[in-house]
Amino acid sequence: MFKVFITLGIISLLGDIVYEGARSVSGAYLNFLAAPAIAAGLLAIGEVLSYLMRLLGGVLAQKTTSPKKFWSLIYIGYSVNLAIPLLALTNHWFIALILYFVERLGKGLRAPVRDVILSEVSEGIGKGKGFGIHEVIDQLGAVGGPSILGFLLAYHQDELEIGFRAGFSILGIPAILSMIAISYAYVNYPNPRSISLEKKSITTRKLGRNYWIYLAGSTTVVTGLLYWGFISYYLQDLAEISIIHPSEVAFLYLIAMASDAVIAFPIGLLYDKYRSLALLFTPITAIFIPVFLFINVERVSLYLASILWGLSMGGVETVMRASVADIVDYSSRPIAYGIFSTAIGFSILINGVVNSLLYQIMKLDWIILVTLILEVHAIIIYGVLIRLEKDNR
Template sequence: MHGSTPGHGVSRRAAEPPGHLSAWPFVVWFGIVAMLADVVYEGARSITGPLLAHLGASALVVGVITGVGEASALVLRLVTGPLADRTGRFWAWTIAGYVITVVSVPPLGLTSVLWVACALVIGERVGKAVRQPAKDTLLSHAAAVTGRGRGFAVHEALDQVGALAGPLAVAGVLAATGNDYGPALLTLAVPGALALILVVWLRVRVPHPARYEPGATTEPTAGKMPRPAQITAGVARLPGTFWVYAGFTGLTMTGFATFGVLSFHLVRAGLLPASAVPVLYAAAMVVDAMAAIATGWAYDRYGARVLVVLPVAAAFVPALAFSAMVGVAVVGVLVWGAALGIQESTLKATVADLIEPGRRATAYGVFAAVVGVAAAAGGALAGWLYETSIPLLVAVTVALQLVALGVLVTTLRRARASRRTR
């Protein structure tokens, strides 16, 4: 699963013409865009559970909506990924996605109707679906120079600075206003506007990031709009190793609760006040960034076998996070943050190494769709089992993660055996 790749042994010199950013500055500036956007949507996500509960939602509704939101952010990439590859308009898709996210969050603070809030939560996630395959493809070109694991890890670390700042800002406003969600969410419009300005500037500065990577291209693969048959054909051409890897990821995500359900438990069980939940979420984002950097560097050195830590960490989350003791529950949320950091960085780096540039946005779209279906199932499953039996929730999660671990270990062994026979 980790053979000869652009991150291993190729020239580290960027191919951009003079006057454009070299690879590392591009990664950093792109990370700053993501950081500002994260202030917006992670600030909102940090209080999604308590906000929906305030509007009358049950644990099951919170689990379903947050799960469907994650599915929207992921499954829709099955369409947006091939569209990005076919049109070659990676920057246009990236910018459009950021616009959708930025305009979806502030109105959350103004609504008092549950279904409207649910629609906005899902809408924000749709924005991520629109931009992410194109964005990951643009980033992957620069990461060919910096090293796949390192490039994605640094981007994720910067991303998580926003995921720290957003929840803390929301927590501060909630504390100052007596848990008034309106002002807390409206303040997120400012970093959203800054993110849009910066991503447009970056697009002007580096119009063709594919030039970082030898052999890559931003030219459309065929026409402007792919037909369903074209999308299906592109998906069918993805290699078998990719599908096994996607299967492992889907299994581990099915046994991974959303933060909406975790935060619902923290408030409902009386472990934390609503204003403290974003602070804990911010702490989880710090752990997320640390895990992303650590596993990203380890991935470049040791390959995909570092991913064995993901199902192991995920298996511990429900046993800890759904505890009736505040200290244990807090540790569980921090472990959840570590698992999330691995998902958001190293899992993506592996996809880039499995797929050549011409089909990479399609692969990211398919991969995200698999993860999205699993996330939706996992959110609904966690919400239902939480209301049924927490011990059963723990047992089911551990079982799923053990199966996922078995699939990964088997796949890694087959990959090693394949390399020996070459």
């Protein structure tokens, strides 16, 4: 079990090098290709496609009785990462946007199945701790990818096009290595427990009241947590007026991912001890991100915003994912993760489009206010969930 647990971490690490490297400069690259500001918000459509695919992946995982088909969803999902090196070949922002969408489809297809397997192989060490350790390994890749892009953009600072193209091309190597690692994981854990010989019915009846309350709180949190595609576009504008260097867009994302890695394990431990109380961490940190981004803008405040964004994402990727496995039982986990992911995707779309439109008309104070309102509402909803859990003990 532990061998598979570590291998899943390595697979995610390699995948993160690819898509987090590309994601770190997604808005900046569209800006470089002369895309309008709304294009940064449209990047969030890719997140919706990703999360819709997670729902499909969850349904397929729920229905399949074949271990090979179960694992093939992961293999196909990671193979789609090969869309990222193709970004090096395009000169038009719309084609680049489509390639980002394609990568997101693969991410969505593989995620529910991977999380189901991860929840099984991490039970011996605690789900919160397991997802936390996985996130730490995962974030090593999330730091590595932006580092590659940041270094190449800094090295080619007078020829940014060369820096972008070289970076995207190199990301093809870990994409191929991840598929090799999947084969190793399959050999060592060919029969996940979530697969039964009986055909499974697709139903939401077993999810329970606490799941839907949790889902409402989590989608509210993510709707208020600024989308990095939008932040990246904004940072590229700041680079054009020399507040930061263009290469710092990738390095700011690197700092965010490092912060994510630092918080993942501790917050996982807090979750194992305090359960839903740990969910409050993300909305509290998310409130302050737009404050540091838009008020008295300077390099230090941007790095502080980046750290807060990474801490917030650490909560999303660790505590939120672990919570699903604790709220629902084995038989309902694939569809529960699928519904959760789809709802999160639409939250990101609303977030990205609304904030991009507000930025386009320069209503930065409105962005700060909307974030505050949403995160306070999320804290209230989580408070209801915490109270219900206490009453059920």
